[in-house]
Structure formats: C-alpha cells, structure tokens
Amino acid sequence: MFNCINSIDAYIYSNDKYNATLYLNKFAKLLRNIPDSSKQNTVAFSKDIETLKLYIELEELRNENKFQITMHLDNELMENDYKVPPLIIQPFVENAIQHGLKNKDTNGGLLEIRIKKFEDKIEYNIQDNGIGRKAAGQIAQNKQKSCGMQSSFDRIRLFNKERASSVKITDIYKNSKARGTLISATLKII
Template sequence: MRERKIKAATAKEMTMHHTLVNLELHAFQAQMDPHFIFNSLNAIHHYILTTSTDMASLYLTRFSKLMRLMIGNFNKEWVNLQDDLEALELYIQLEQLRFDQQFAYHVRLMPEIMHQFTLVPPLIIQPFVQYAIWHRILQRPQKNGGRLYIIIGKQEDRLYIQVEDNGVDAVEAAESGEQSQTAGVDIAAERLYMMSEKYHMEASIDTQQVFDDQQQCCGNRITISMQHFATRQSLAV
C-alpha cells in the first residue's frame, strides 16, 4: 500500500512537471509573438527614416534588452519582481511606440514591497497587460487618452498585482470580436494555478469593472493574488 502511494505521488509530480514545462514553452511562444516583433522593428525603422536616429537607437536598445530578458527568464519558475517589472515596462514602452502614444501608463509599487527581494513566476503579468492594451484600451472609440495602471502591494502575507485600464468593458470587447483572442491570458492563468498547486500559493485571479462617482463603468481591473514569496536575502534585511 505504501509503495503504491509513493508511485502515485511520483507519477503525479512528474505529470505536473511536464505540464508546467509545456505551459512555460507556450507562454514563451506567446510572448515572442511574431507580429509584436515585426511591428516593433517596423516602428523603429520608421523612426530611423522619418524622425530621429536618437529615438530609434533608444527604442532599439529597449527592444534588444527586452528580448534578452525574455530569453533569459525562459524556463525559470521564479524571478525577482524587479527583473520582471523591467521587462514589463520595456514591453509597454514598445507598445506605446507601435500605437503612437495612444495610452499612458503608470507602475506603482506600494512601500511594503521590496521588489528586488520579491519572487514571482515570470511570464504571468505581461499577458494581462497585453490584453488590457490590445482588447480594452485600443478598442476605445477615442485614439488617445488611454490609461493603464499597474499597482503592486502586499496585504499581510499575500502579494497582489492590479492591472487597471480605462478601456471598453467586457460586453464591448466581446462585441468587437477581440474577446476570443485570449490565448496568452489563458496560458498565464493555467501556469499560475499549476504553480499555486505545486507551491501552495493559493493564487487567484479576479476580474471586475471600475465605476466612477456617477456609477458609470469607466474601466476594468484584474487582480492577481498569491502567497508572498521572498528571497533569503530579504529575510536578513
């Protein structure tokens, strides 16, 4: 009986490991989207020809750094939040370039977060940010004034990441036909829940609308919550 239980536990662990590896590969493929790469390089090329070689050099540097971080973080279960946010901001800045500054963004770290010592699974936050940009903000009738807020904090022993936008709501996104293109988000959610089962993170993802003072819908908020994990160095601080 004991031997059978050990074999079953080992088989379950191996299945989970293979599933996580496959999900990491799919997440990496989703992030290395050929359209994003081509359009980013095309936008940089446009800067070279028409605007400023200095700006082109700046964005080319950001693009190459993002590629290096994405490739470097591939196949890792954990990275520190500082590195993950660096890659995230590089991604957002390139999307701003592609879409001609149609939106502004702000990343806010709450005082209780030491981002250099906080651990997160890589390739988790970016798909939700991408979804907010592509399927919420860029679907607004206006071609400017989009806003994206990313707030990261801690309540007791839980880390939370909020991605908030002033884009269209879920009904409008579904009517536009963009709601079906959620592969990156689905992969990220599945990876998070698999990591949650493996490390007992009690992770959750909550989606809700944001309302103004007149109770009119003015945006959307996705909240990712999980057990807070820190590096050993932070415990000595």
C-alpha cells in the first residue's frame, strides 16, 4: 500500500492528473476488495481474480510498462461459483514482480499467469522471465523478508488438507543462465 500511495504522490507532484486519478480509483477499488475478502475463509474464484487483476493493473501503472503481464483463465472457472481462499496467489505474483522483473536490467520482462481447471483441482502457474531466485536472493539480503509467500504455502496446504504443500517452485535456465521462475500451485475445488 505504501508503494501505491507513493506512486499517487509522484503523479500529483508531476501534475499528471489523469494518471493520479486513474491510479487512485484503482487503488480505492482494491482497498474495498481486500477487507471484504479477508473477512472470509473463501471467496468466489471470479472475485479473487478481480482483486488480483486490480493489483496487477496498479503494478503495471507504477512500473511504467517495464514488464508485460498476461493472464490465461479457464472459462469454466469464471462461470462457476468455485470457492478459493482470498488473495491466495497474489503473494506469488507480487514476488515475481518485486524480485524477478523489477530487478531486470532491461525492459521486456514477462509474467505469465495460467489458471485452469483439471479434474477436481484448480492449477495455477505463475512464470516470469526475471533474474532468477539466486540473483534476487543476493539483492534482497539486506532488505526486509516478506512473509507473504510462506503464508500462501501454508494456506494452500491447509486448504487442501495435506501435510506437504501443493506448491512447487522451479528455476528456469537457458544456456546455464537463470532466466526466471515458475511457481505451480494446486487447490482442491470446493
């Protein structure tokens, strides 16, 4: 939230009224969605995706098109009233942006989110072409550690009633160089 407020302030300071208003309206809508969602153990899948899209739009505005985000959704998931824990993959998306894509030396970052129904499960795949976990870890050594990803790991494990988490993180390499990260998570449909 602090980053959002700083971005709005920067637009106001530079007298960019259009983007300040656009950003503020999206931020206000996100702020309305988060408390509504966080009061509940589960929310409709479509509501969770709406909140995730708002977060993504704010990040795209704030980072001035340094990266591109695509989202591919299984239509059946949007058309049915499936329930999921609120904001369940937002920390994974945030981590990909903050640690993988923002630290790239060049523009051209890509974040691809694929969500599909498979049998009695929802499969989430979040893949970036960022700097990789090892390089991101070296940069983040002196920064405050985020608890969001661990919280999502634990929430998915509890939601699925499993001992081990249904989340897998894979480092992507090309020609022995880190080229991004893939996070795969599976939720049981209820």
